[in-house]
Amino acid sequence: QVQLVESGGGLVQAGGSLRLSCAASGRTFNFNTYAMAWFRQAPGKEREFVAAIRWNIGYTYYADSLKGRFAISRDNAKNTVYLQMNSLKPEDTAVYYCAADPRGILFGDSREYGYWGQGTQVTVSS
Secondary structure, three states: OOEEEEEOOEEEEOOOOEEEEEEEEOOOOOOOOOEEEEEEEOOOOOOEEEEEEEOOOOOEEEOOOOEOOEEEEEEHHHOEEEEEEOOOOHHHOEEEEEEEEOOOOOOOOHHHOOEEOOOEEEEEEO
16 A cells, blocks of 8 residues: 655745645555656646656656646655646646556556545645
């Protein structure tokens, strides 16, 4: 069983920054093999891929539209994945979810991820 807990969401003005965290734990969680990802879902829209990272080697993969503003990273010692979000826009408003996959492949399809956190709300005001 794998547990993912997101934090760091909140209300920010357009142009501001936020850093989201996802703390991972679990008896079967092998940090050396997992891929971790961030998705987001705005009201009335489908869940959208944001970024993914291979836990052990740090290889990253981004949604083209967000590359350059968002950055995913991890701290192996803390079992935590981060999403640094800069130059935020009102259209970035969404619930942001952390996801994990044991195969270590950086998928952009939410259906490939078997473990999910509860989500954290990010609201960007204009």
